[in-house]
Amino acid sequence: MQTMQHSIARPSNELTIPQTQPNLASTWTPLxxxxxxxxxxxxxxxxxxxxxxxxxxxxxxxxxxxxxxxLETVHLDDIAQMRYLHTKPTFRRYVRYLVTAVDFDTPIHELLVPELTFSSKDHTPYGRPMNITSWHLVGPVPFRPSKFLIRGINSFSITLQTFHVHDSIWLDLEGFCDLLNALGNCQRLENLALPTDLLFFLRETFEERFSLCEQAFSTRLFPSVDRPRIVHLQLVSTNRRYRLCAKKPMKALHTLWLPHHNCPLSFADTLHLIVGQGEDLQRVLPVTPNLQSLEICCEHPRLWANFNQLLKAPLKLPRLKSLRMGFGQMDALSSFLRVVDIPNIESIKIRYEWIWHPFHSYSSENNLTNVIGEIAKLGAEMSFPELLKEIRLEGSWYTPPSTPVAPPKWFQDVFSAMLSNNVQIVLEQISLGQSVFMKAHDALY
Incomplete structure (x- = not known):
């Protein structure tokens, strides 16, 4: 049988388009x-x-x-940014992170409103919802914050997730309650840094001030049904947090609102806490049952009024995984470890101004020995904590050129218990600028 070959003749006027595959290896990008x-x-x-x-x-x-x-991050004092947003208001919708001074004098709740949209019914103008998710207030501590602060928070309440005051705000009780109520309306708020100094008359005693706080919080705070659930909470200024400048305890009244039943914020889901006073820590712990990370930079624990009682009944933090301690004196570390019960700790960070390299700081030899001895008893029934994986020594120090790289024998002996339990020892040098006031990017978030 002969094979028949059929051929199809193409019209002479038909245009033939060559079929080519794209060259994915080409460095040219289609325009x-x-x-x-x-x-x-x-x-x-x-x-x-x-x-x-x-x-x-x-x-x-x-x-x-x-x-x-x-324009994701806008600084209110950046003239070029503000001029651009003024000339092109449609670009205001891209602003997400806001950095201002505490006492800014600009009605920011009006300035950052995107272009106006007109109602289809009565043609009245209205602004689009704000997109601000983070607000940092930085700079020297003024006598009073901006008069536009509350209105700004109310304008950003739909989207605001972070409100971070880097240095203490001075407020009277009425203004402070207004601030808390405004923050209580921010349903998506998760990260809060609020170091505050309340203003009182000098002639008032501590008991009188305490009574005034209770009265104000009972009558002026109005919690909503769905209170914002704070995940990160900072109650100390950024400057004090990094400078380790706490020397003595203060009769703190600025945290009385935290455990108050009218508090417009919820701390049941708080995982990370930064405090600058021992009294603040003890006041906050009952309302933060799920705490996993604690940073404390306060006065020497021996100065706490109830230190001896805490030796017998330590502060219980069963869920705590990370602890960062910053004290002005090295022996304060051992004292603090004696008054906390943290059996499930995984990471311990020691923040200290070492002056000399920790390997060769002979003045800290005895203190480090005591600290390691206390760490070795943090586990269940005074045993070594089974989950501990890292001890990090942080701070600033000077290392002479002739300093040996290897740690000396005393240092190896001190940390022998750690090394035998597979605990990693990490040294992290931190250098701070000369400026007293930290910038926004030095914050935790």
Missing amino acids: SALFVPELLTEIFKHATLEDLRVYTAVCLQWEEPAQARL
Whole structure:
């Protein structure tokens, strides 16, 4: 049987289009891909600030996604940023993180409103919802905060997740209650740093001030049904947290609102706590049952009024996994470890101004020996904590050029118990600038 071959004749006028596969190995990018908004947004996430400023001038298609990245964080004192937002109000919707002074004098709740939209019914203008998720207040401590602070919080209440005051705010009881009520309306608020000094008349005694606080919190605080659940809580200024400048206890009244039944915030889900006074710590612990991370930078525990009682009945933190201690005196570390019950601890960080390298700081030899001895008794029934994996020594120190790299014998002997239990010893040198007031990026969040 002969095979029949059939051929189909193509019309002479038919255009033949060659079928070619795209060359994925080519370094050339299609020109159209350079103007896809989604692709540009993803690319610009990895660009530096200097590059983003260049990209804004490339073309109109690149300006908006580049400016969107540049305007994510807005400093109220940045004249260039504020001028740009004034000339192009449609770009205000890209602002997510706000940094201002505590006593800013600009009605920020009006300034950052995106372009106005008009109602279809009566054509009345209304602003779009704010997109601010984080607000940091920095700078020297003023006598009073801005008069626009409460209105700003109310304007950002739908989206605000972080409210961080880096240095103490001075407020009277009425103003402080207004601030707490405003924060209580921020349903998505999770991260709160609120170091506050309450103002009283000098002639008032401590008992009178305590009574005034109780009366104000009972009559002026109005908790909502769905209170914001705080996850990160900081009750000490950023400056005091890093400088370890607490020397003596203070009769603190600024945290009386925390355990109050009218408190507009919930701390049942708080996982991370930073405190600067022993009294604050003891006041907060009953309302934070799920605490997993604690940082304390306060006065010597022996100065606490109930230190002897705590030796017999230590503070119980059964869920705590991470502990960071910062004291002005090394022996305060041992004293603090004696008054806490943390059997499930996994990481311990010691923050201290060492002056000399910890390996060769002979003045701290005895103190470190005592600290390690107390750590070895943190487990169940005074045993070694089974979950402990890391001890980190943090701080600033000077290392002479002739200093040996290997730790001396006394240091190895001190940490022999740690090494035998597979605990890692880490040294982390931290250097701080000369400025007394920390900047926003020095915060925890």
